[in-house]
Amino acid sequence: xxxxxxxxxxxxxxxxxxxxxxxxxxxxxxxxxxxxxxxxxxxxxxxxxxxxxxxxxxxxxxxxxxxxxxxxxxxxxxxxxxxxxxxxxxxxxxxxxxxxxxxxxxxxxxxxxxxxxxxxxxxxxxxxxxxxxxxxxxxxxxxxxxxxxxxxxxxxxxxxxxxxxxxxxxxxxxxxxxxxxxxxxxxxxxxxxxxxxxxxxxxxxxxxxxxxxxxxxxxxxxxxxxxxxxxxxxxxxxxxxxxxxxxxxxxxxxxxxxxxxxxxxxxxxxxxxxxxxxxxxxxxxxxxxxxxxxxxxxxxxxxxxxxxxxxxxxxxxxxxxxxxxxxxxxxxxxxxxxxxxxxxxxxxxxxxxxxxxxxxxxxxxxx
Amino acid sequence: xxxxxxxxxxxxxxxxxxxxxxxxxxxxxxxxxxxxxxxxxxxxxxxxxxxxxxxxxxxxxxxxxxxxxxxxxxxxxxxxxxxxxxxxxxxxxxxxxxxxxxxxxxxxxxxxxxxxxxxxxxxxxxxxxxxx
Numbered sequence: 001x002x003x004x005x006x007x008x009x010x011x012x013x014x015x016x017x018x019x020x021x022x023x024x025x026x027x028x029x030x031x032x033x034x035x036x037x038x039x040x041x042x043x044x045x046x047x048x049x050x051x052x053x054x055x056x057x058x059x060x061x062x063x064x065x066x067x068x069x070x071x072x073x074x075x076x077x078x079x080x081x082x083x084x085x086x087x088x089x090x091x092x093x094x095x096x097x098x099x100x101x102x103x104x105x106x107x108x109x110x111x112x113x114x115x116x117x118x119x120x121x122x123x124x125x126x127x128x129x130x131x132x133x134x135x136x137x138x139x140x141x142x143x144x145x146x147x148x149x150x151x152x153x154x155x156x157x158x159x160x161x162x163x164x165x166x167x168x169x170x171x172x173x174x175x176x177x178x179x180x181x182x183x184x185x186x187x188x189x190x191x192x193x194x195x196x197x198x199x200x201x202x203x204x205x206x207x208x209x210x211x212x213x214x215x216x217x218x219x220x221x222x223x224x225x226x227x228x229x230x231x232x233x234x235x236x237x238x239x240x241x242x243x244x245x246x247x248x249x250x251x252x253x254x255x256x257x258x259x260x261x262x263x264x265x266x267x268x269x270x271x272x273x274x275x276x277x278x279x280x281x282x283x284x285x286x287x288x289x290x291x292x293x294x295x296x297x298x299x300x301x302x303x304x305x306x307x308x309x310x311x312x313x314x315x316x317x318x319x320x321x322x323x324x325x326x327x328x329x330x331x332x333x334x335x336x337x338x339x340x341x342x343x344x345x346x347x348x349x350x351x352x353x354x355x356x357x358x359x360x361x362x363x364x365x366x367x
Numbered sequence: 368x369x370x371x372x373x374x375x376x377x378x379x380x381x382x383x384x385x386x387x388x389x390x391x392x393x394x395x396x397x398x399x400x401x402x403x404x405x406x407x408x409x410x411x412x413x414x415x416x417x418x419x420x421x422x423x424x425x426x427x428x429x430x431x432x433x434x435x436x437x438x439x440x441x442x443x444x445x446x447x448x449x450x451x452x453x454x455x456x457x458x459x460x461x462x463x464x465x466x467x468x469x470x471x472x473x474x475x476x477x478x479x480x481x482x483x484x485x486x487x488x489x490x491x492x493x494x495x496x497x498x499x
Contacts, residue, residue, distance in 0.1 A: 159459075160460075162480035163381045196481075203461055
């Protein structure tokens, strides 16, 4: 399952052991693995000298350990290591080495292999995780920045459009007032209708661009979810779908009820619209342990067509929509993103094309 | 019939918008003055005061928020109609909460664009209601 996360909270870690390991890991995984393997071989070599083995045999360890570490592939490394160890064992037996010497060499090679690959795997995984986190943080920052730019731009455009829209609507009104022709009345009503539609789109866009300053209070996500689900049930039935609210414990956050309700209803409506042939949208609220502390989560899962990998990075962008003309303005998710961002939260998306999507709104619990 | 109200001051940088306002409610006033930017509006308001013909509840000021030179709220703030005697309407495209709050502090009615002629007349009635 692929995951695209658009989280608003960004916690880049800039110092401490992570950076040290990151600084070490570049050369470690590329250039210095073989020298390290050699060093370890020397250590084994000292043991070999003590048990009376010739130096050329010791050098044979370089091959399995070095290769295994180089490729960091357990199966490949294990096979090479086992073969090399067997060769060494056979040659040692032929040379009439003591049992202790054979055991020492065999165990040494195997243990060394596991030790080196384990260490490198651990480091590699750790560094990869940190890198992924940083990449995600940078992506989020870029996304947020792009949204801010779009928000500012939209606000400017919207203000410029206000006057012409007003004049258009005004002229349509005047034409209708001065005419007895029913066609003129009908057409002017159409103009007014379209103007109010454009205004609604602009208002949505401005909602997205200019947030903040709204009253916050204690919100129980469970109650919010049940109210929203109740409200949308008839819409779901009309589409031949159903919304199932999974009962959960009370989850309290600090926020604006109507804004959070807007987020949830946007997500549920998106889920319903993603299922043209019907299905079930599951809604649940819970407290989840994330990173190092518990957070409030609202999960909305649908059985719709999912989000393609190409679309995933853009779903929170204003005006991005895959819906049919007239179905959506492409602002629902970006407005939701803005609201959740204002609540110091994040929206996570998991989607399997053809099977459905899962949106998780993560919010800080009320202190 | 003589119009019941005295002076209408319309400030908007769009001449079409000024025309629209004038066409909607201009007939109810004896005199209509237009201003194309914040500076003109401020001078119109101050000139009335200097000429001892300060505006009162029989007049109406309609101003756009975003205008060249000074914005509508800046002018209203500088004009200092402290007793809030003059009915005033601020028109703006999609007002933010901050604008609404500042307008409320100045006792100014906010009208969001696009508005209909009926909405404008309603705002006019509302703005004159408690100012005597």
